[in-house]
Amino acid sequence: MSTDSGLSLDDSVRAMVLLMPRLIGRAKRLPVPAALRSFDLAPRHLSMLTYVLFDGPLTVNELARRLEVAPTTVSLMVADLSRQGVVERRTDDNDRRRTLVAIADSHRKAIEAWLGNADHGWRTALAPLTPDQRALVIATLRAYEEAVSDH
Structure with missing residues (x-):
């Protein structure tokens, strides 16, 4: 395993070009649990379900x-x-005026088993970093997303 320290910009880009398809490929290979296959869940649904799974019931405005x-x-x-x-x-x-969105009890186990792996993977990868380093990783990935969406 390479430590990738002291890489030039070109070498760093090459490393990321190799790494990103692997990350995406692994994420796509996470099998949708049988109990959820008929729901035609899109990536936007997965993000929403992940927030509700990790943070508990949330309002529509908070999710937005x-x-x-x-x-x-x-x-x-x-x-x-x-x-x-x-x-x-x-x-x-x-606050009886507020409505919260929650995962239905009948699907909680399947969603936990499916999306909980992402939590474990990110926690393992980010835990050794300082808060500033974690912020840099997130900022870098956001900057990449913006750069490729502009083209």
């Missing part, structure tokens, strides 16, 4: 802020997944 999309987009996703029984809307016990 985290996903960096409009609340109407999240409302549509929630409506779609709610109709299919994957998520449910619950009244917030602390």
Whole structure:
């Protein structure tokens, strides 16, 4: 395993060009649990489900802020997944005016088994880093996303 320290910019780009397809390929090979295959889940659904899984029930506005999309987009996703029984809307016990989005109990185990691996992988990779180093990794990946989406 290479430590990749002291690489030139060109060598760093080559390393990332090799690494990114591997990361994406591994993520795509995560099998969708049988209990969820019929739901036609898109990547945007997975991001939303991951937030709800890791952080517990959240409001549509909070999900929209985290996903960096409009609340109407999240409302549509929630409506779609709610109709299919994957998520449910619950009244917030602390503020009855608020509605929270939660993973339906009937699908929680399958979603935990499926998306929990991403949590473990990222925690393993990021844990040895300092908070500043973690912020740099995230900023770098965001900058890459912006750069390739501009072209």
